[in-house]
Amino acid sequence: MAGINRRRLLFGATLLSAFGLSTVASVADTEIYDAKTRKWVKYDRATARKMFARNGQPPEAFRMQMVKFRTAEKPGTIIIDGNQHFLYLVQPGHQAIRYGIGVGREGFGWAGIVRVGRTAEWPTWTPPAEMVARDPNAAKWAGGQPGGPDNPLGARALYLYEGDRDTIYRIHGTPEPWTIGLDVSSGCIRMNNDDIVDLHSRINVGAKVIVLMQGAALYKGV
Amino acid sequence: MVLRRMLLAAGTVLSLTGSSFAADMVIAMPNWPSGQAAANILKLAIAEKFHLDAEVRELGTMLAFAGMETGEVDVVPEVWRPNFDDLVKRYGQDGSKTVVLGERAVPAWQGLCATQDAAAAGIKDVADLSDPAKTAVLDTDGDGQGEVWIGATTWKSTGIERVRANSYGYAKTVTLVEAEEDVAMAAVDAAVATGRPMVFYCYEPHHVFKLHDVVRLTEPAYDPAKWNIVAQSDDPLWISKSSAPVAWGPVEFHVAWSSGFAKKHADVAAFLEKVDFKPDEISAMSYALQVDRQPAADYAKAWVEQNKGRIEEWGQ
Numbered sequence: 415m416a417g418i419n420r421r422r423l424l425f426g427a428t429l430l431s432a433f434g435l436s437t438v439a440s441v442a443d444t445e446i447y448d449a450k451t452r453k454w455v456k457y458d459r460a461t462a463r464k465m466f467a468r469n470g471q472p473p474e475a476f477r478m479q480m481v482k483f484r485t486a487e488k489p490g491t492i493i494i495d496g497n498q499h500f501l502y503l504v505q506p507g508h509q510a511i512r513y514g515i516g517v518g519r520e521g522f523g524w525a526g527i528v529r530v531g532r533t534a535e536w537p538t539w540t541p542p543a544e545m546v547a548r549d550p551n552a553a554k555w556a557g558g559q560p561g562g563p564d565n566p567l568g569a570r571a572l573y574l575y576e577g578d579r580d581t582i583y584r585i586h587g588t589p590e591p592w593t594i595g596l597d598v599s600s601g602c603i604r605m606n607n608d609d610i611v612d613l614h615s616r617i618n619v620g621a622k623v624i625v626l627m628q629g630a631a632l633y634k635g636v
Numbered sequence: 637m638v639l640r641r642m643l644l645a646a647g648t649v650l651s652l653t654g655s656s657f658a659a660d661m662v663i664a665m666p667n668w669p670s671g672q673a674a675a676n677i678l679k680l681a682i683a684e685k686f687h688l689d690a691e692v693r694e695l696g697t698m699l700a701f702a703g704m705e706t707g708e709v710d711v712v713p714e715v716w717r718p719n720f721d722d723l724v725k726r727y728g729q730d731g732s733k734t735v736v737l738g739e740r741a742v743p744a745w746q747g748l749c750a751t752q753d754a755a756a757a758g759i760k761d762v763a764d765l766s767d768p769a770k771t772a773v774l775d776t777d778g779d780g781q782g783e784v785w786i787g788a789t790t791w792k793s794t795g796i797e798r799v800r801a802n803s804y805g806y807a808k809t810v811t812l813v814e815a816e817e818d819v820a821m822a823a824v825d826a827a828v829a830t831g832r833p834m835v836f837y838c839y840e841p842h843h844v845f846k847l848h849d850v851v852r853l854t855e856p857a858y859d860p861a862k863w864n865i866v867a868q869s870d871d872p873l874w875i876s877k878s879s880a881p882v883a884w885g886p887v888e889f890h891v892a893w894s895s896g897f898a899k900k901h902a903d904v905a906a907f908l909e910k911v912d913f914k915p916d917e918i919s920a921m922s923y924a925l926q927v928d929r930q931p932a933a934d935y936a937k938a939w940v941e942q943n944k945g946r947i948e949e950w951g952q
Contacts, residue, residue, distance in 0.1 A: 484847050485825040486927045487818070495826045497776045502826065510829075525815055624822045627776070627783070627815045 466592035476514020483510035525627035531575025536561030659691035664700035673921035674713035676936030704894035741888035754833035762855035765806035803881035841918035
């Protein structure tokens, strides 16, 4: 089997074409290539945290970078590839700025076309009722946690709307930058704070957002 | 593609204000790029040759046919066949005879395409989709089974692609994904950008062929004896009752105009009969409007300027 394993990301370099290495069983996990040990390692929460502590930043593939990106979408459009943990902001001249993202544990559970309905700086986070019921930490903030460095929404939030309706999904920052590249949050798209601040500064309210499908089983529409 | 064009018709509201009072004729404009360019090119060419002022009105194929019957619409730039054969039958020479279909046709195509990375991974023929060892590279949700986009939920062609997947057998080995075209095309963009293999429903002329180096999957040739598609209107279970283990048959599209208009303006009808857009011109239109984002009216103006000779020939 040739080609890139969708979850395999090269650590310390750009994306690697892995020829004849991948197995079907391994694709369920995120894996990255550790240049130090020259081995593919499971990219789970513990590894991510350790690597982040060692390097002070996410693996290179997940860092903000300009990439070649041929598309019919106009500059300013956001394309989210939850499978590969990338968010693209389309630029002129068949290029895009690519950022690393963390996504929901079960993938997004949805795909489709939405738009940035509004944005907020250092947004307030209000936990959903079911979270308040099961999590005492969340219960503390039932009335809303003010924005700040510990707020789970991080430095900025882009609220995704379908028409004039808030979808309840957001692209937001995170106080836990090592979680970029993992499937951890619940349905939302998280970026590290520097990246979400950068993205926020470049987009306009109304920007088209395309969330790619991750298989029919997860495609439910927004 | 097919039903998309019908639904647009249903969703488009006629606006009968302002310019429509002044116009001498109405050209229906679909919402796909080549049709938009063609509608505007016809408007300008007819203005130049015949001094008729045409209103270009956003209208899908279904409503446009109904409009040609009532006399509200005069010209439709792209009528896809076999997609709209039911309309052609109902309004054409075998039906109410209110619509004339130009004899010239632009050859088109529909089927499955693979990115270069998918081809390099060994997916070149539709039979390869039935091999789970090959299609695992198409996995995008971590379940070990590949995904293939077969079209938008609302398209008629999507149902037929499902029939084909059942008939060939790859419905068992890959997950068939339905999503809006913009989502699928962005997925192709992202797949190409990261070297990830992808297989998807595609149709031509379409700008994706100019944007990316994609290849058509080979498959057994169309055989009318094996193409057994139960009409959707006859049976809600048409997909499970149909069978089509072969390639799509010949696809083409035509210019059409109303019989009433032809009586009133025989010279324009004769002109429309000679309109002969080439497939590469249609692709270029699609690319210019969709990728280069040129406004249809501007593109048409430049096209008419650069093709004065052609328009002259059509008018003779």
